[in-house]
Amino acid sequence: MASLDRLSGGRAGWNVVTATGGGENFNLPSHVDHALRYERAHEFVDVVRGLWKSIEPDAFIRDKESGIWLDPAHVHPLNHKGRFFRVTGPLNAPPPVQHPPVLAQAGASGAGKELAARVGEVIYTAEYSISAGRDFRDDILDRAARYGRDDRHIRILPGLAPIIGCTETEAREKFERYQNYLDKPEVLRAISSYSSLGTDFSLWPEDRPIELDAVAETNSHKSRQSLIVEWIRETRPTVNDVLRTFTRGGHRLLVGTPASVVDEMEEWYRTGASDGFNIMFTSSLDRIIDFFELAIPELQRRGLTQATYASRNLRKNLRIPPT
Known part of the structure; x- marks a missing residue:
């Protein structure tokens, strides 16, 4: 090091x-x-x-x-x-x-x-x-x-995976394209395994809300397990809700225009919920370019990120x- x-x-x-x-x-x-x-x-x-x-x-x-x-x-x-x-x-x-x-x-x-x-x-x-x-x-x-x-x-x-479009319609189109490309069973298995839920979401019926019985405490990702379990018990989601809410590592997806995405980020920052974000991307190039070309200028305009570094x-x- x-x-x-x-x-x-x-x-x-x-x-x-x-x-x-x-x-x-x-x-x-x-x-x-x-x-x-x-x-x-x-x-x-x-x-x-x-x-x-x-x-x-x-x-x-x-x-x-x-x-x-x-x-x-x-x-x-x-x-x-x-x-x-x-x-x-x-x-x-x-x-x-x-x-x-x-x-x-x-x-x-x-x-x-x-x-x-x-x-x-x-x-x-x-x-x-x-x-x-x-x-x-x-x-x-x-x-x-x-x-x-x-x-x-x-x-x-906090981890955040933004999908950004110049308009809300464009952002939603990018999100649906992302959903169509997903290997959904693999992503559901990954979330289930990473969170140590004891239930394979890839085998769960699509039209039935997920139900979790007592979940054995893991010796692995304790924090991710508790967060996912709490969210499931509060929202009673379907497996499609899981795919539309989280990345395969269990971080939150956020879809919108530069203004709406930055609105959300700013609210977290201004209200003391975070000091910034660990930005993740659903594709290795396109979403990175979107974030730097669309979100960064908006963050800079609001004084939320630096324009230059000393x-x-x-x-x-x-x-x-x-x-």
């Missing part, structure tokens, strides 16, 4: 994810328990941040005449001894350009929010309503205060102070 930050000129960020699977890659009989994963994650982040600080920026003398490459007085072994890791250090690379690379976090379970509150700077979430977004943001900031952090240190970005440094552009 430190090398990537140097190579990119201070553009690196690290999404601190405890993984929803993959234990078999480490010869584990099952996935590590959710609570234990997050306990380990706290220490893991502490070790990485400690290593980033183990070499001071002015440690490298690089004096050819004297033959001195590095001043050891500016190098500090970490000597970390914890429950999960024993790391002597120091880092065997120059320190990052940023202080440090930006840390992102995406957990919304109790343990996930605690990790986000302590170390997260960009926090991804999947809230579907402004009230839920405000509750989530308030909860994170309340938890962060216990660690001496506040809204200067945190940017909460720095290449990611942390400075996010206006998050160094740690």
